[in-house]
Amino acid sequence: MSQPSAIINVMAMAAKKAALGLVRDFGEVDQLQVSQKGPADFVSAADLRSDEILRRELSKARPDYNLITEESEAKPLNPDQPTFYVDPLDGTTNFLHAIPHFCISIGLVEGKKPVAGVIYDPIKDEIFWAEQGRGAFVNDRRMRVSSRSQLNSALLATGIPFKGSKGRMEKFTKQLNNIAGQVSGVRRMGAAALDLAYTAAGRYEAYWEEGCYPWDLAAGIIMVREAGGMVSELDGGDQVLHGGTIYASNANLHDELRRRLTA
Ligand code: IPD
Ligand code: CA
Numbered sequence: 001m002s003q004p005s006a007i008i009n010v011m012a013m014a015a016k017k018a019a020l021g022l023v024r025d026f027g028e029v030d031q032l033q034v035s036q037k038g039p040a041d042f043v044s045a046a047d048l049r050s051d052e053i054l055r056r057e058l059s060k061a062r063p064d065y066n067l068i069t070e071e072s073e074a075k076p077l078n079p080d081q082p083t084f085y086v087d088p089l090d091g092t093t094n095f096l097h098a099i100p101h102f103c104i105s106i107g108l109v110e111g112k113k114p115v116a117g118v119i120y121d122p123i124k125d126e127i128f129w130a131e132q133g134r135g136a137f138v139n140d141r142r143m144r145v146s147s148r149s150q151l152n153s154a155l156l157a158t159g160i161p162f163k164g165s166k167g168r169m170e171k172f173t174k175q176l177n178n179i180a181g182q183v184s185g186v187r188r189m190g191a192a193a194l195d196l197a198y199t200a201a202g203r204y205e206a207y208w209e210e211g212c213y214p215w216d217l218a219a220g221i222i223m224v225r226e227a228g229g230m231v232s233e234l235d236g237g238d239q240v241l242h243g244g245t246i247y248a249s250n251a252n253l254h255d256e257l258r259r260r261l262t263a
Helices: 006-032 040-061 092-096 169-179 192-200 214-226 254-261
Strands: 066-069 083-090 103-110 113-121 126-131 135-138 155-158 185-187 206-210 230-232 245-249
Touching: 006 040, 006 083, 006 092, 006 103, 006 113, 006 126, 040 066, 040 083, 040 092, 040 103, 066 214, 083 092, 083 192, 083 214, 103 192, 103 214, 113 192, 113 214, 126 192, 126 214, 135 214, 155 169, 155 192, 169 206, 169 254, 192 206, 192 214, 192 245, 206 254, 214 230, 214 245, 245 254
Parallel strands: 066 083, 155 185, 155 206
Antiparallel strands: 083 103, 103 113, 113 126, 126 135, 206 245, 230 245
C-alpha cells in the first residue's frame, strides 16, 4: 500500500473529526422523524457544525490555502495557492430521512485541476483517497475502475434533478430513456461524492449528473482518474469541475456510454 502523504493525512484527519459529530447527530434524526417540526433544522445545524470543524482543521494545517465550503461564504481566492473544496455533508437528503448513505468530501485543486481528494463515509467506515500520481485507495486497498466492457452488464449511477433544478428534467428523462433499457441498472443513491468514489472502486461502471458543484466533485474526480477511469463533461468538454455536467466511467465504456447518453 502507498503511504498517505502529509496532505492526505491532514484531509483525512479533518474528515474523521467532523464525522464524529455527524454520526452522533445522525443517531438523533430517527427520533426527530416523528416530531411535529421534523428534523430539517436539526440537520442543517449538523451540516453547519461539520462545516465549522472542517474549516477550523484545514485552515489550521494549511493557513495559506484557499478554502471553499458548501456552507460558508465565498472569499476572494489567491490564485497562487491551492484550493480546498469541501462538502461537509454530501447526501443531506439521505441524512434528513435517516438513510445511512452520506459522506464528507474534501478535494484539493491546483489551478483548475483536482490533485488530491478524501471522501469519508462514516457509517460504513470507508475512507476513499487519492493523490495525483500516487493512485487511489479505499481504506488501505488500492482502487481500480471496473474492467467491464459489455453495456448489458454495466451498472450506472446518476442524479435525478430535484426542486430548484428547473429545465433539466426533460434532458435527464431523455438521457435515462436512452440508456436504462441497455444496461444492467441505474442507481440514484443521493450523494454525488460517493457516486464518484464507487465508480473509482469499480462498483459502478459510470456516473453522470448535471448541476453539481465543485465541492461535490473535486475529490471524486481525482479518485476516478487515479483509479484508471475517465472524467469529462457529458459533451466531452474538459471544464469538468465548474462545467456543471460530470461524466465519469471506466475506460472501456467511456465513448460508447457517452454516445448513447447524448444521442
Ligand atoms: C447533493 C447530492 C446529490 C446530488 C446533488 C447534490 P448535498 O449534495 O450529492 O446526490 O444529486 O446534485 O447537490 O445537497 O446532499 O450536499
Ligand atoms: Ca453535495
